[in-house]
Amino acid sequence: MKLLWLQAAGCGGCTQSLLGAESRAGVLAQFADSGLDLLWHPGLSEACGDEALAILQAAADGRLPFDILCVEGALLRGPNGSGRFQILSGSGRPVIEWVSDLAARAQHVLAIGTCSAYGGIVSGGENVTDACGLQFDGDQEGGLLGKDFRAASGLPVINVAGCPTHPGWVLDTLLSLALGALGANDLDAWQRPRFYTEQLVHHGCPRNEFYEFKASAQKPSDLGCLMENLGCQGTQANADCNLRLWHGVGSCVRGGFACISCTEPGFEEPGHPFLETAKIAGIPTGLPLDMPKAWFVALAALSKSATPKRVRENSRSDHPLIAPAIRKSGPK
DSSP, rough: EEEEEOOOOOOSHHHHHHHSSSSSTOOOOOOOOOOOEEEETTTTOSHHHHHHHHHHHHHHSSOOOSEEEEHHHHHHHHOOTTTTBBBOOOTTTTTHHHHHHHHTOOSSEESHHHHHHGGGGOOTTOOOOOOOSSSSSTTEETTOOOOOOOTTSSOOOOOOOTTTTEEEEHHHHHHHHHOOOOOOBBOOOOOOOOHHHHBBBBTTTTHHHHHHHHHHHHHHHOOSBBBBTTOOOTTTOOOOOTEEESSTTTTTTTGGGOOOOOOHHHHHHHHSSSSSOOETEEESSSSTTTTOOHHHHHHHHHHHOOHHHHHHHTSSSSOOOOOOOOOOOOOO
């Protein structure tokens, strides 16, 4: 399958993430081994200038067949719907025109990262550039291509959301398409592949013992649960970050940072500072997705009353102060 990759308005972080895919041979070798032919990528391909424009024009005209269009970054529709806030260098044409023309030729269209999926960081604030995603404008259907868009395969835009997106999510989506193993039923309500969104960031979190006893961190360097005070949304965020570690070793919470639910539309404007937990009457407003609030409050009170001294003391420190007890020998 032949792959074209365009970068619209964004930081390029999803490409940087992809380059860290877990393979000693590198992501391009993984593509080749899987039958994926990278026709052009603005940061990874040798072709540039007129040569790159010739490739894109041939693809847009139908003279150069390709299968997959990947778009990274938000689509800028301004000013006044002209798209001229972002011109593809050397072409004189807005990026949104190139994307629309190429999407009409592709078998599959992928939004790589939350910016191209929903607008993301680029669409935050007053959004003076009128930034949006390929098929969503925030949490509303539409975006650049419209809610009724379907690629030649019959699938809508596949939103490989994340800020940046996990390299494994990109690779697994591309490999699934290459094998013919990704259909409409494999996408969730936000058109994200279910293989990574049918998990919660909370699953596999190394701070789960602190969460169970509601032993909360008080400051960023503490070992305790980040949900109550420091803005963590891991119990509400759909992603497998703590089961499929980034580059095999880490995740946001393993690095001491709260999960900000970057795979969902609107994450860029939570209505409060990212590393603070919004509360009403001392109770976090963002609670686990599938637990009634009254149950959570009752469970939290019970858990805190039963918190072992080891867990309570360690939660408020940047290193373990008390080690787990050692099981005594003899009959169990």
